[in-house]
Amino acid sequence: MGYSKKFSYLTEGQHFDASTHVIVTFYMEAKDDFNRCAEAVAAESSVGTWTDTEGLDEALFMKYAARVFDIEKFDQKSGIIKVAYPLALFETDNIPQLLADVAGNVFGMRELANLRVRDVELPESFVRANKGPAFGIPGIRETLGIYDRPLLGTIIKPKVGLPTSEHVRIAYEAWVGGVDIVKDDENLSDQDFNPFYERVNQTLEARRKAERVTGQKKLYCPNISARISEMYARAKFVREMGGRAAMIDIVTTGYSGVQFMRDQQMNLILHGHRAMHGAFTHSDKHGIAMLVFAKLARLAGIDQLHTGTVVGKMEGTEEEVTKIDTFLRGDWFGMKPTMPIASGGLHPGHLPRLVEILGKDVIINLGGGIHGHPDGVSAGAKAARQALDAVLEGKTLSEYSQKHPELAGALKKWGEFGKQEGKESEKGTYVHALVKSPALSVAKRSKTDVLKL
Ligand code: CAP
Ligand code: MG
Secondary structure (H helix, E strand, C coil): CCCCCCCCCECCCCCCCCCCEEEEEEEEEECCCHHHHHHHHHHHCCCCCCCCCCCCCHHHHHHHCCEEEEEEECCCCEEEEEEEEEHHHCCCCCHHHHHHHHCCHHHHCCCEEEEEEEEEECCHHHHHCCCCCCCHHHHHHHHHCCCCCCEEEEECCCCCCCCHHHHHHHHHHHHHHCCCEEECCCCCCCECCECHHHHHHHHHHHHHHHHHHHCCCCEEECECCCCHHHHHHHHHHHHHCCCCEEEEEHHHHCHHHHHHHHHCCCCCEEEEECCCCHHHHCCCCCEECHHHHHHHHHHHCCCEEECCCCCCCCCCCHHHHHHHHHHHHCCCCCCCCCEEEEECCCCHHHHHHHHHHHCCCCEEEECHHHHCCCCCHHHHHHHHHHHHHHHHCCCCHHHHHCCCHHHHHHHHHHEECCCEECCCCCCCCHHHHHHHCCCCCCCCCCHHHHHHC
């Protein structure tokens, strides 16, 4: 017995036109009959509910019902389903509504053990209905005048608690030491110890001074995350003070906040931090894949987005991170590409492997990996830049460190990923284990690894 007594949401093998349908790929674990649960997902996220209703007649069903058209079962209860949603179900520039539809009630249905949105494929007309990044990779590079290498960023640490004067000093030293971009941390906003407006005013002054000293354009990404009216006020202030960028915590603020800020067309590079994404992306069986968050961030207008490092402290396999980064950089019906940001647990010793995996169109962010340098922030920034220069010149870090003491200091403390251990290498952690264990061959990959993609 299907989910409905009147209609079937199951049309296995039927073809659906990708230009007139949103196609969602789910991983689903059913508690009882698999096909019935698959229909329940399609019904609940389109025209159905737990019982047939008078208003749902044949004409309305045929026009607006979502359909399960592809099923790949792993076993009796679990597998991948693809669901086609008629484009008419969506307001194509309204991301909250899209999520309420394909990633809304379905997550709480009693008959499902698990459900994960692995991908959302949008038709061209849907994508083109959205502004996308104002700057994108080309605009970011043009703003900085840097075209042929990864960009180097840092996050002021400790992430909260520093007085404004210290924040400013550290930012200046990082810029002069060789970093291109300085950002606030995700939980720094407008606290008494470091008030937003004062911080922006003084840090932008320090940026201008660092630009004069280095002759190089720099970026400061202050965190404007707040209620929308306040985000607007803060962004306006950043603009008036000569700022070129602003950071938004896109998950805690929500896509509506991002779309609102993009709509203001304030000529600010929008830096997307993804704090809290882990509540949705961590499980490979339940939640929403980071690829979906990344697609929606680009659609909403984020110019540069945190997407993972593969080798740092945050989870994210090489396959998953490179798939997301490739999407962000790739053509998407003419929408500008979003610059991926690799951040989290990185130190100079990671750079060779990081550039090898992620290429040059990436922002490499080091927080502790700069501010934890034994000789302080300035040495930390220099060490990071020296590591990048070594990679760009095709030299090994150990060779380069012979004539660059700051890099030598970093390698002594943290070692080089995959090559040498430092005094404080992360022994026994995922990173260390990754170095010691051969890459998982496809044959050996477990179902869990497949699910992560
Ligand atoms: C990194 C960071 C970043 C996270 C973000 C932090 O600091 O500032 O917010 O890494 O993770 O607060 O941890 P460190 P992701 O360099 O000191 O680790 O980019 O994966 O969203
Ligand atoms: Mg942070």
